[in-house]
Amino acid sequence: MATLFSSLRRCATALALTLPAGLQAQQVTLDTRDPNQKQDPTYEQSLREWLANPRHSSPLVDHLPLAPGIPTPRDVLGYHVGAPRILTHYEKQLAYYRALEKASPRVKVETIGRSDEGRELVVVWISSDANMRQLAENRKNLARIADPRGMTDAQVKTLLAQTKPHYHLMGGLHSGETGPSETLMELAYRLTAESSPIINQIREQLYVSITPAADADGRDRNVDWFLRNQSMARPVASVPAAGAAAPGDSARRPATGAPAAFGGPLPYWGKYVYHDNNRDINIKLVQMRAIVDWYFTAFPPIMHDLHESLPLLY
Numbered sequence: 001m002a003t004l005f006s007s008l009r010r011c012a013t014a015l016a017l018t019l020p021a022g023l024q025a026q027q028v029t030l031d032t033r034d035p036n037q038k039q040d041p042t043y044e045q046s047l048r049e050w051l052a053n054p055r056h057s058s059p060l061v062d063h064l065p066l067a068p069g070i071p072t073p074r075d076v077l078g079y080h081v082g083a084p085r086i087l088t089h090y091e092k093q094l095a096y097y098r099a100l101e102k103a104s105p106r107v108k109v110e111t112i113g114r115s116d117e118g119r120e121l122v123v124v125w126i127s128s129d130a131n132m133r134q135l136a137e138n139r140k141n142l143a144r145i146a147d148p149r150g151m152t153d154a155q156v157k158t159l160l161a162q163t164k165p166h167y168h169l170m171g172g173l174h175s176g177e178t179g180p181s182e183t184l185m186e187l188a189y190r191l192t193a194e195s196s197p198i199i200n201q202i203r204e205q206l207y208v209s210i211t212p213a214a215d216a217d218g219r220d221r222n223v224d225w226f227l228r229n230q231s232m233a234r235p236v237a238s239v240p241a242a243g244a245a246a247p248g249d250s251a252r253r254p255a256t257g258a259p260a261a262f263g264g265p266l267p268y269w270g271k272y273v274y275h276d277n278n279r280d281i282n283i284k285l286v287q288m289r290a291i292v293d294w295y296f297t298a299f300p301p302i303m304h305d306l307h308e309s310l311p312l313l314y
């Protein structure tokens with residue numbers, strides 16, 4: 001999460017240098033809290049319980065702001081993002097993004113297609129109220145900038161000055177890498193609700209958009225498999241309350257004495273494809289094609305695809 005913020009901030013900073021003089025005058029800020037915004041004490045309490053070492057956190061995410069009328073992930077999901085032993089099914093992720101959209105004009109959920117198994121594929125847009133009113137126009141401008149043939153240098157420069165950059169984040173391309181899809185819900189909340197100087201700056205200078213789970217079908221199959229492993233490992237407790245589990249407990253580790261077939265083999269993630277690292281460019285799969293098709297309607301200058309080196313590490 002902290003590295004995502006750093007990337008977004010660097011983007012906002014770099015772009016400020018290419019923006020018109022009026023915008024260049026803005027100071028880049030690193031302040032991570034608004035002293036006038038109330039913070040969620042249950043989040044800070046959970047972090048203290050879950051982190052073996054507080055230094056594993058960051059000033060960017062060691063607090064969770066509260067904003068009247070805007071639901072935190074916990075308000076909708078029932079737990080804080082990152083709670084041990086919990087992963088979120090795709091449908092619940094969509095429910096959260098839709099709740100954010102309903103609560104704030106800063107959020108818009110765009111349907112971009114259906115997966116092989118019929119799950120709705122979406123892109124979630126977030127920016128300031130003013131930017132969101134200009135979303136269609138800005139998108140049109142980015143398409144023209146992406147293919148500036150026929151324009152003079154002066155026309156391109158004018159268009160650049162009138163256009164705000166767009167930063168796209170994608171999670172869940174590889175279904176066994178579970179963290180990004182969780183993290184993105186919290187990031188969406190922070191970008192919508194937080195009034196710290198650093199978040200205000202990102203929200204005012206950028207459009208951010210999110211693919212919650214690029215392989216929506218595989219996401220659900222992997223969460224089912226994860227939960228099945230847990231229920232076999234812990235027959236007494238089903239899904240525990242947030243914060244109930246010991247930190248660092250690996251869901252992939254069988255309980256002592258568990259049968260050899262514990263939890264079953266890794267799931268067959270796709271309807272037609274078991275797992276293919278080249279699915280990144282495999283546009284035979286309808287969900288991948290939907291993302292590529294969407295890309296050519298939005299032309300985000302930055303597309304940040306989130307992966308994991310080790311499942312469950314983050």
Ligand SMILES: [Zn+2]
Binds near residue numbers: 173174177306307308
């Ligand atoms: Zn990956």
